[in-house]
Amino acid sequence: MIPTVVWGTGNVGRAAIRAVHAHPALKLSAVIVHNPAKVGRDAGELADAGSELGVAATDDIDSVLAAGPRAVVYAASGDVRPDEALADIARALRAGAVVVTPALYPLYDQRNAPPEFRDPMVEAIAEGGGALFVSGVDPGWGNDVLPLLVSGLGTTVDAIRCQEIFDYSTYEQEESVRYLIGMGQPMDYQAPMLIETVPTMVWGGQVRLMARALGVELDEIRETLERRPLDETVTTRTMGTFEKGTQGAIRFEVQGVVDGEPRIVIEHVTRIHASCAPDWPVPPTGDGAHRVVIEGRPRIEVSVEATDEGENRSAGGNATAVGRLVGAIDWLVEAGPGLYDALDVPLRPAVGRLGRK
Incomplete structure (x- = not known):
């Protein structure tokens, strides 16, 4: 052993x-x-x-x-x-x-x-x-081996989108949630994770990895970012209270551009409560999911939900990421x-x- x-x-x-x-x-x-x-x-x-x-x-x-x-x-x-x-x-x-x-x-x-x-x-x-x-712990397999595997099932592939969609109200990393990504902070707070070029620093490697596997050259990597405030004060089980008007949800994309179009996209939709930004993508059930969408013919969509430590899907995402590493x-x-x-x-x-x- x-x-x-x-x-x-x-x-x-x-x-x-x-x-x-x-x-x-x-x-x-x-x-x-x-x-x-x-x-x-x-x-x-x-x-x-x-x-x-x-x-x-x-x-x-x-x-x-x-x-x-x-x-x-x-x-x-x-x-x-x-x-x-x-x-x-x-x-x-x-x-x-x-x-x-x-x-x-x-x-x-x-x-x-x-x-x-x-x-x-x-x-x-x-x-x-x-x-x-x-x-990656977000998890890595959702931004590399899974989309690449599923892409091979298509006849034609126009774009690949990898999504992490989570409500972090059950998460147990308060420093990261409040200060690294800015949940519960004033809307003018500059969260380190959301500084321009930082998402590319974190997830750009996975975009490049997929491009390498697919045999395409990237023109560039772009970023998009949207933020929403909480409409009401909410209290979480693990991290306490998040006040009305503070940041309650973020949505960003790291886009691999091929021939002028975003063809390889890693997207994160993160909330501190399910009531914030309800018009944004939501998981099929529960607190979160990882989703891969292959746009093309046929269009293919795969959603993965994992639970660990009770019903905590955030912990389930960690556990599958760990399973990839330990395995x-x-x-x-x-x-x-x-x-x-x-x-x-x-x-x-x-x-x-x-x-x-």
């Missing part, structure tokens, strides 16, 4: 612990935490796994990496700390580990990543013999050292996991 470390125990880390424990080729060897209150607690408790797993969380990163883990699921956030995430992942690669993570957006399309992100990873892999696969670990171990992307790493059946708890 492959000794595997989970680094971080937030929304992604909790799902990662459960996924590693359930995978027949992997063995949970350590859990790294930053919060002193979590040190010493059992991984099963931290992950809501339903039972203890016999692995106590630690903040001793040096000792964990010195033990030579074969794989690391890096689940700590890179949203507001990209430099720290880059340094952490480089440490794990220099220790010889296979690393899977959603934390470094620029490496979704690793071949065209900025040198300041790609070069340190290549150097760390050369030094330690590790491997790295980065895939790649044993393939990456066999593939050997290198920097990989979604076109390299196959999405495989859940061999050995049917009926496994």
Whole structure:
């Protein structure tokens, strides 16, 4: 079995612990935490796994990496700390580990990543013999392997649209929801995630990845953005109150333009309450969904809804993103050292996991 470390125990880390424990080729060897209150607690408790797993969380990163883990699921956030995430992942690669993570957006399309992100990873892999696969938590498969797979069912393809549609009132990342994307902030608040060019920095790599797979050249990548205020004050279960008149919904697109037309589009429709912007796209049921639309002949539409941690579809999206990453670990171990992307790493059946708890 492959000794595997989970680094971080937030929304992604909790799902990662459960996924590693359930995978027949992997063995949970350590859990790294930053919060002193979590040190010493059992991984099963931290992950809501339903039972203890016999692995106590630690903040001793040096000792964990010195033990030579074969794989690391890096689940700590890179949203507001990209430099720290880059340094952490480089440490794990220099220790010889296979690393899977959603934390470094620029490496979704690793071949065209900025040198300041790609070069340190290549150097760390050369030094330690590790491997790295980065895939999104929004989730990555919804913006690469799924649309590409479905596109192959069409006779003609005019455009590909990938949508994430979510009500984040059940989400448990208040800092990201309130300050990174600006929910509950005044309408003149400049949310970091919505600054011009930032959506392209985050999702442009996936647009380029799909263009590469489809064999088309992009003229450019464009962005669109719409925002709506809350019509009424709302109270959420996990993050408290969001006042009337503050930002309640956002809708943006990252568009890959081919021959002057947006042909490859990643769209996000995000609300803090279902009552805001009801005329925008909504999920078929519940709090959220991921949707792929292939415009052409025939027109094909696929919606995916996932639930985890109760009825929380936001957590379900995290869990499927984690499933993609954790499910790649044993393939990456066999593939050997290198920097990989979604076109390299196959999405495989859940061999050995049917009926496994």
